[in-house]
Amino acid sequence: MAAGPDKILAISGGVGGAKLALGLSRILAPEQLLICANTADDFTHLGLRICPDLDTVMYTLAGLNNTRLGWGLAGESWQFMESLGALGGADWFRLGDKDLATHVMRTHMLSQGRSLTELTRQLCRELGVEHGLLPMSNEPVATVVETDEGDLPFQDYFVRRQCEPAVRGYRFEGLEEAEPQAELMALLRDPDLEAIIICPSNPFVSVAPVLALQGLREALLACPAPVIAVSPIVGGRALKGPAAKMMREMQLPATALEVGRYYAGLLDGFVIDECDRDQASLIEGLGMKCLVTGTVMHTLEDKTRLARELLTFVRI
């Protein structure tokens, strides 16, 4: 029997990760790619179960994402939010009229006993997403951001407070009880797995919870396929989200090198942007290969080009 095609596992947070996931989906067949999304920023709001990272990747792969806003759905409208405000409802978390269909469907299916994995598969199928996209776990995990104003649930910190409070640390409630995604664990034992790609997502609150799932780090280390990551820090800044601000607040230099240090021991290769080229040799000193290339993805061409370069990189 011929061996199956080589497979890629991508670990993703929200927007940045979704861009690379889209690039990978354009150069890999559906059966070659599994994207595992962080669900530690999921939360229940107004009784609705919301999975921001999972949805961002799903909408992006479906070609339905709002490129102008950088989040949510294209052609979104806000009549629900306006009416909610008029009724005195909490309107700090913007739920678009179209987006709401996803949350209502998901909440309803969860209440019927369906797993997040199963219903994500169904929603993806309905939206024509052919590549594998699954939550890191079926069990709820909740990120708590420890700030100078006290503990904040992640979306409170991220959306309501616009990342304003200074971060001292963070923790993931429920993580120890969360069963890691079965398909993810199976893929790490699959001889056809060619590489694990950690997308350019926030290392602390998007990637860390996935890596901290029970047995996952051990499985990654035991797996013969190389693990590579793309730096979410470019020129000392995060392209999206609070990663750089969090690093400074946690007394870490906001550099690609520091992200490399954070992932050291796990990575076989690290991908940094051309503007951080001067950090390449220090990164290689951490015991990982370093690829310097353009990592900022504006166009679809940027995404597929980076995806192609990554696949070449892991094959070196």
Add this chain to the structure above:
Amino acid sequence: MAAGPDKILAISGGVGGAKLALGLSRILAPEQLLICANTADDFTHLGLRICPDLDTVMYTLAGLNNTRLGWGLAGESWQFMESLGALGGADWFRLGDKDLATHVMRTHMLSQGRSLTELTRQLCRELGVEHGLLPMSNEPVATVVETDEGDLPFQDYFVRRQCEPAVRGYRFEGLEEAEPQAELMALLRDPDLEAIIICPSNPFVSVAPVLALQGLREALLACPAPVIAVSPIVGGRALKGPAAKMMREMQLPATALEVGRYYAGLLDGFVIDECDRDQASLIEGLGMKCLVTGTVMHTLEDKTRLARELLTFVRI
């Protein structure tokens, strides 16, 4: 201590009842009017608790109702429904983007242990509805329509099947366990209660469940205030909904007189449309006064004029 102003209790279903309720609200002070809405057509759809009659009255009193559609909110949009359809969700019950805010808020508040009465009061306050509007009960009651195709939950019969199956009967599940609205019962014992007005709503599925609440019929009969009803059947037809079709299918003549017969023993007065004037003496033969007037309410003037005539009628 001076006596308070005279008070009116109105019992209402959806659209027709809401029109009269609006008329009454324009000629009575907030503390003079309590509208008690049927909740036996409430249902849970996609995990959302939906109270069609209660919302129709609330939106109408708030001046937010969609007069073109005859239901729902003015300026409604349907992006949620479209996306729901794209996700393979059940889209036979039209939930507008704006309307959805009510259902999400209500479902969330119910899940937090708030009562339907309490949250209805809150939603009304937010929408600027000053007159009393309350559900007939806090407990769920579910209308089952017995048809030639078997039993159907009410909204399945009414919306999904567009009242097409022939009706053999109906029943109200949960009614015996449902506690009648405390304010309604208190008002029936209030010496300031001047009249009870049964709005022009479907006698079988909108008014019957309210009247069948434990102890309510007895309290109505014991109450010295007159009970009057406005016929929902005009010229052999229901202005809205399946009342006339149901009557024919249950081997009853679809006439105002027959509605009078249905309410006989309870009513002190019955209001019929001018086009049914020939039934007036037969109606009076049932032991109730009969007022013949224009009962079709197109304009706000129609509604307030009818409301005024009703108050004159009960004072005769």
